[in-house]
Amino acid sequence: QKEVEQDPGPLSVPEGAIVSLNCTYSNSAFQYFMWYRQYSRKGPELLMYTYSSGNKEDGRFTAQVDKSSKYISLFIRDSQPSDSATYLCAMRDSSYKLIFGSGTRLLVRP
Amino acid sequence: EAQVTQNPRYLITVTGKKLTVTCSQNMNHEYMSWYRQDPGLGLRQIYYSMNVEVTDKGDVPEGYKVSRKEKRNFPLILESPSPNQTSLYFCASRPMGTERENHEQYFGPGTRLTVT
Numbered sequence: 001q002k003e004v005e006q007d008p009g010p011l012s013v014p015e016g017a018i019v020s021l022n023c024t025y026s027n028s029a030f031q032y033f034m035w036y037r038q039y040s041r042k043g044p045e046l047l048m049y050t051y052s053s054g055n056k057e058d059g060r061f062t063a064q065v066d067k068s069s070k071y072i073s074l075f076i077r078d079s080q081p082s083d084s085a086t087y088l089c090a091m092r093d094s095s096y097k098l099i100f101g102s103g104t105r106l107l108v109r110p
Numbered sequence: 111e112a113q114v115t116q117n118p119r120y121l122i123t124v125t126g127k128k129l130t131v132t133c134s135q136n137m138n139h140e141y142m143s144w145y146r147q148d149p150g151l152g153l154r155q156i157y158y159s160m161n162v163e164v165t166d167k168g169d170v171p172e173g174y175k176v177s178r179k180e181k182r183n184f185p186l187i188l189e190s191p192s193p194n195q196t197s198l199y200f201c202a203s204r205p206m207g208t209e210r211e212n213h214e215q216y217f218g219p220g221t222r223l224t225v226t
Contacts, residue, residue, distance in 0.1 A: 097155065
């Protein structure tokens with residue numbers, strides 16, 4: 001079993017929709033949670049990070065962490081075609097090593 | 111401009127022919143690492159380095175070597191490439207400092223390697 005599970009998609013939504021992306025994990029020692037966005041033919045870039053449980057909002061993006069369920073989410077409000085990309089969750093414990101999910105491909109249709 | 115650069119961006123080679131993929135960062139970051147990205151498997155760490163002359167194995171180090179002679183450079187070496195090393199490779203760097211900075215990992219643009 002992988003340490004981090006993520007549905008590969010693709011997820012196709014109309015412009016303006018609310019998008020929900022999710023990851024589950026098995027290691028209860030994880031305490032730092034991140035979302036990276038990767039456009040085609042580009043390297044991943046950090047979008048959001050959260051420490052421990054709770055919510056964090058940044059513009060149209062909201063990251064949620066539920067440590068009791070070992071479940072993290074990224075919500076995108078008012079989705080735009082420019083949001084079309086692969087979204088990777090990542091997490092780590094107190095070490096520097098990041099564990100990545102396999103990524104969910106999102107397509108926002110105009 | 112703060113960036114991580116990789117060269118070459120695309121490479122097709124044959125089994126057994128030694129190759130090096132270069133990685134350079136201009137942000138004075140201590141921590142650098144190499145990942146490979148394969149469909150369905152996500153990003154897997156090959157090697158990492160926490161400072162000059164300090165390197166360590168990641169999750170999938172077999173068949174790879176690295177060196178860190180200078181802070182800015184972290185080349186990935188495939189001494190005898192094999193077809194199962196066909197993949198998309200990313201170099202990344204980040205500072206080792208405050209909590210926020212620990213998460214801000216900067217990735218290079220990627221190197222697509224095909225070994226026939």
